[in-house]
Amino acid sequence: MPRRAQTPLIAGLSLILVLGIMTVAQTQAGYDLIIRNGRIVDGTGNPWYRGEIAVTGDTIAKIARTVEGTAARVIDAGGLTVSPGFIDPHTHARRGIFEVPTAENYVRQGVTTIMEGPDGGSPVPLKPFLEKVAAARISPNWGMFVGQGSVREQVMGNVDRKATPAEIERMKELVRQGMRDGAFGLSTGLFYVPGSFTPTEEVIELARTAGEMGGIHISHMRDEASKIVESTLETIRIGEEGRLPTQVTHHKIIGTANWGRSAETLRLVDEARARGVDATIDQYPYTASSTSIQAALMPRWAQEGARPQVLSRLKDPDTRAKIKAECVSLIRNERGGGDPRNIVIARCGWDGSLAGKNLSDITRVRGMEPTLENAAEAALWLVEQGGCSGIFHAISEDDLVRILRHPATMIGSDGEVPVFGQANPHPRSYGTFARVLGVYVREKRVIALEEAVRKMTSATAQRIGLPDRGVLRAGMKADIAIFDAAKIRDTATFERPHSYAEGVSHVIVNGQLVFEGGKMTAARPGRVLYGPAHR
Ligand SMILES: [Zn+2]
Numbered sequence: 001m002p003r004r005a006q007t008p009l010i011a012g013l014s015l016i017l018v019l020g021i022m023t024v025a026q027t028q029a030g031y032d033l034i035i036r037n038g039r040i041v042d043g044t045g046n047p048w049y050r051g052e053i054a055v056t057g058d059t060i061a062k063i064a065r066t067v068e069g070t071a072a073r074v075i076d077a078g079g080l081t082v083s084p085g086f087i088d089p090h091t092h093a094r095r096g097i098f099e100v101p102t103a104e105n106y107v108r109q110g111v112t113t114i115m116e117g118p119d120g121g122s123p124v125p126l127k128p129f130l131e132k133v134a135a136a137r138i139s140p141n142w143g144m145f146v147g148q149g150s151v152r153e154q155v156m157g158n159v160d161r162k163a164t165p166a167e168i169e170r171m172k173e174l175v176r177q178g179m180r181d182g183a184f185g186l187s188t189g190l191f192y193v194p195g196s197f198t199p200t201e202e203v204i205e206l207a208r209t210a211g212e213m214g215g216i217h218i219s220h221m222r223d224e225a226s227k228i229v230e231s232t233l234e235t236i237r238i239g240e241e242g243r244l245p246t247q248v249t250h251h252k253i254i255g256t257a258n259w260g261r262s263a264e265t266l267r268l269v270d271e272a273r274a275r276g277v278d279a280t281i282d283q284y285p286y287t288a289s290s291t292s293i294q295a296a297l298m299p300r301w302a303q304e305g306a307r308p309q310v311l312s313r314l315k316d317p318d319t320r321a322k323i324k325a326e327c328v329s330l331i332r333n334e335r336g337g338g339d340p341r342n343i344v345i346a347r348c349g350w351d352g353s354l355a356g357k358n359l360s361d362i363t364r365v366r367g368m369e370p371t372l373e374n375a376a377e378a379a380l381w382l383v384e385q386g387g388c389s390g391i392f393h394a395i396s397e398d399d400l401v402r403i404l405r406h407p408a409t410m411i412g413s414d415g416e417v418p419v420f421g422q423a424n425p426h427p428r429s430y431g432t433f434a435r436v437l438g439v440y441v442r443e444k445r446v447i448a449l450e451e452a453v454r455k456m457t458s459a460t461a462q463r464i465g466l467p468d469r470g471v472l473r474a475g476m477k478a479d480i481a482i483f484d485a486a487k488i489r490d491t492a493t494f495e496r497p498h499s500y501a502e503g504v505s506h507v508i509v510n511g512q513l514v515f516e517g518g519k520m521t522a523a524r525p526g527r528v529l530y531g532p533a534h535r
Contacts, residue, residue: 006052030032031056031071032511038077038482043084043457043471045450050226053082057476058510058525061346064476067294075506078509081449084457084470085112085479085507086433087138089218089282089412090249092118093142096417098132102139102520103417109490109501110434110481112140112509113469113529118249118414119220120149120189124174126181130528134494138526139514141479143464145187145218146178149195150204159302160197168202182530184464185215185244190234193303200234204242211244214532216463218247218282224289225254225334230264236279245278247463250414252289253284253399254392255334266406273408280463282412283403284436287395288494290414290426293388296335297343297379299326314384327376331359337394340375344494347423349390355424356495359390385481391426391494400445404436404444410459411436411452420498427497431490438489448486465532482506 033055039048052067088106091114095474097103102122106114114383116122123129126144133142151174155167161423163171175186180413186207189195207217217238221231232248237248248269253262272279294303294310302313302323313319330336336343339360348354359378360370366381368374382388403409433456440446445457461470468477488503507515512525 001145031067031069032069033062033073033075033478033508033513034069035075035082035480035482036067037076038080038082039485040472041081041083041450041453042473045454045458047450048081052227053472053480054513055508058477058512060472060474060476060478063472068209075482080505081485082452082472082480082481082482083110083251084472085481085509086110086411087113087115087460087464087466087470088432088455089115089247089410089460090414091116091166091412091462094413096419097138097142098136099419100417101524102137102514104520105415105418105430105500106413107139107507107515107520108395108504109431110504110507111140111433112479112507113143113466113483115143115145115184115464117145117183118187118189118194118218119146120147120187120192122147122150122178122183122187124150124154126178126180126183128181134528137524139520139524140509140526141469141529142526143466143529143531144183145185146175146183146210146513148186148188148198148203149192151175151178151206152194152198156194158194158305160301162199162522163202165281168205171206175206175209176213179210179213179215179300179369179531179533180535182208182528182534183215183218184531186210187218187220187249189220190231190420191220191224193300194223196300197304197316201239203238205247207238207242207244211242214465216245216247216465217242220249220250224252226255227266228253228258228261229268232268236268236277236368239279240272240277245280245463247279248281250289250412251281251283251403251409252395254289254394254445256338256394256396257333259396259399261401266347266402269406270410279408281403281406281409282460283400283409284412284414284428285400285404286426286442287397287400288391288393288426289395290389290391290428293343293379293390294383296390296392297327297330297376298323298383303324311384320380324373324376324380327379328372330376331372331379335392335394337374337392340370340372340391343375343379344391344393344424346389346391346425347402348386349381350386352423354388391424401444404440410455410463411468412460418498425497427492427494429496430492430499434503435490437483437485438503442485442488466529478508478511480506
């Protein structure tokens, strides 16, 4: 009897004891993750300091020189740099994100947030697309801009004329809708049709609408070659008269005759900032750009309307001659950098074997000497066959470095999510962030590590409007990159673009490890991030 009577009592005491131990354990080891011994580069630009970071759930719980207690997972970051995850303000990641939802090319560089809808191009409306992204369970976070060109195309079509007041009202409503759906602002691509058909005043009206709802304006400018100065002034004016932050995206100077003019464009940005215009810049660290052959090498007027109209212009001998003359000039003075060998095919949907060939080779294979005229003929032939994307080597290293040094410049890839091994994409998709840290911080010492990280994290978060990301501080979301500053490097080249960056050891998104030990994990904690007017 006594033994039986004691049993419930012992059981009860045992339970209390177990609960007590659990409570103590939770208090002491209440963290999910601790990163120990790292050199913390916190994203603000401040010098690195030695410290430890504790994460609970999706949030940084504590940062201290030593964090007491234990955690389910401890990472020893001895000898490594711990920084906020990188934020990319300009990607074309919807090319590939549904095939490769891990966005491995970005994550392996330490990127934890990617922005889409650049260059004036986005889905309209955004909401169904964002629901699709959310359902795809992606690894990095994802945010969007609403594209002015897409809005204009939806209301007016691909036409070269001014909008009527009624059309402007309808476009403004689509911009408002985009902002309510979660956009962070308005992107323009005034270089591309139909954005190129838009008078500045019309852009300003739409930009003001986005700005009133808390958004920013980010622009692939009208002309990055001979009219680079006018275009920079236009971008500043859109911010000034639209009363919203304005950003020159993927800032570069195209065409040998224009090299050096970044000194002028940066001076214009400085002057604008001095008088109170919130103008900033982003950039990728390569001396080649990438876009479609048609956009790069055909005049705007020849691209008006739908594809059958474009093709019928090319069929008409007189019109073709005019288009070809302008194409020659674009190869000589702008994206061709004066030589058809500078133009390399990235991808042709209708003939995979052309990827990696340059326009000189293609001209020869077509049975012609690779003169500028014949290369233009070959380029128009490519457009007629179905079009291709290209890589254009026509940027100078001096301009690149000058722009990179500017304090208002942040880093953005302008890349996509490639399917590994497919086509011949620009290496920026695989290498942008690692290249800045490897080549421009470590090898060339153009900027300090802390400054480079600032340009990839807090500067971008502040610009876009992500108040809880971009800095390592208690209370912020736990988006974290851990890398070896002595080893991080890009390995993707123009010849072999499908090659992941090296030197990143761990990447954490919303508190969860998405990359470690050289491999992606099974976790896909990326979230759709919503802008200031979302409801
Ligand atoms: Zn662009």
